Amino acid sequence: MFTGEIDAYILSHIDEEGDLLSALNRDANVNLLRPRMLSGHLQGRILKMFCRMIRPRRVLEIGTYTSYATLCMAEGMEEGALIHTIEINDEMEDFIMKYLSRSLHKDKIKVHFGDAMEIIPRLDETFDMVFIDADKRLYSEYYDLVFPMVRPGGLILADNTLWDGKVVEEVHPSDKQSSSICRRTKRGRTGNKDLRRSRCRF
Ligand SMILES: C[S@@+](CC[C@H](N)C(=O)[O-])C[C@H]1O[C@@H](n2cnc3c(N)ncnc32)[C@H](O)[C@@H]1O
Numbered sequence: 714m715f716t717g718e719i720d721a722y723i724l725s726h727i728d729e730e731g732d733l734l735s736a737l738n739r740d741a742n743v744n745l746l747r748p749r750m751l752s753g754h755l756q757g758r759i760l761k762m763f764c765r766m767i768r769p770r771r772v773l774e775i776g777t778y779t780s781y782a783t784l785c786m787a788e789g790m791e792e793g794a795l796i797h798t799i800e801i802n803d804e805m806e807d808f809i810m811k812y813l814s815r816s817l818h819k820d821k822i823k824v825h826f827g828d829a830m831e832i833i834p835r836l837d838e839t840f841d842m843v844f845i846d847a848d849k850r851l852y853s854e855y856y857d858l859v860f861p862m863v864r865p866g867g868l869i870l871a872d873n874t875l876w877d878g879k880v881v882e883e884v885h886p887s888d889k890q891s892s893s894i895c896r897r898t899k900r901g902r903t904g905n906k907d908l909r910r911s912r913c914r915f
Contacts, residue, residue, distance in 0.1 A: 723755060730754045734784060737812045741779050745808070750778050752846075752872075757785035760844065760870075764789030767868060769841030774798040775829045775855050776847030780809045780822075786844070787818035796822050797836055799829040801847070830854065839864050846872040849890035 741748040764786050774783055777800035786796055803826045813819050825832045829847055843859045845852060852871060863869060884891045
């Protein structure tokens with residue numbers, strides 16, 4: 714979406730990501746498959762900004778991957794606040810713990826390993842903010858599952874909703890990820906009752 718120059722301009726005018734996140738980012742790019750999945754500097758600062766703005770006591774992240782976004786959100790949260798983050802791939806555990814253990818904000822983070830669809834119903838929490846960033850084929854299901862757990866006025870943020878522009882293209886029936894994202898968007902446009910009263914639409 715951004716040209717390289719605008720991207721560079723934005724990155725030079727926002728807060729630095731800091732040594733820990735910078736090391737994590739580099740480690741992911743050198744050692745992990747699909748490092749592009751990590752939120753990155755700009756999106757990480759935006760997530761932190763949301764936390765500073767709404768001062769959530771409870772946050773849910775669906776899809777931890779490296780914990781880059783988790784650490785950014787925790788930075789913006791106050792002492793005593795908690796972020797639950799869920800990751801299905803337990804092979805990420807060593808990587809995640811390596812960086813969480815070095816973070817000043819580690820006490821604000823609880824990592825759950827397993828399928829978010831199974832773990833979320835077991836969380837006895839009301840969330841001020843939810844960040845959906847896991848399996849695109851299940852976006853609608855995550856949304857429906859978390860909706861009743863978000864307080865009025867809370868935020869539900871979802872990554873990749875424009876899906877590299879595919880949302881305005883004809884979706885091939887075999888493309889389950891794009892179909893799921895578009896299904897939710899269409900339900901929003903056709904006036905789904907829950908979405909009309911929703912805290913935040915995507
Ligand atoms: C795009 S990455 C998350 C990036 C991270 N939120 C960030 O911003 O840096 C998506 C992650 O979701 C995980 N995932 C996929 N399906 C999941 C599920 N059903 N439950 C929990 N995690 C899942 C994947 O293993 C992957 O690590």
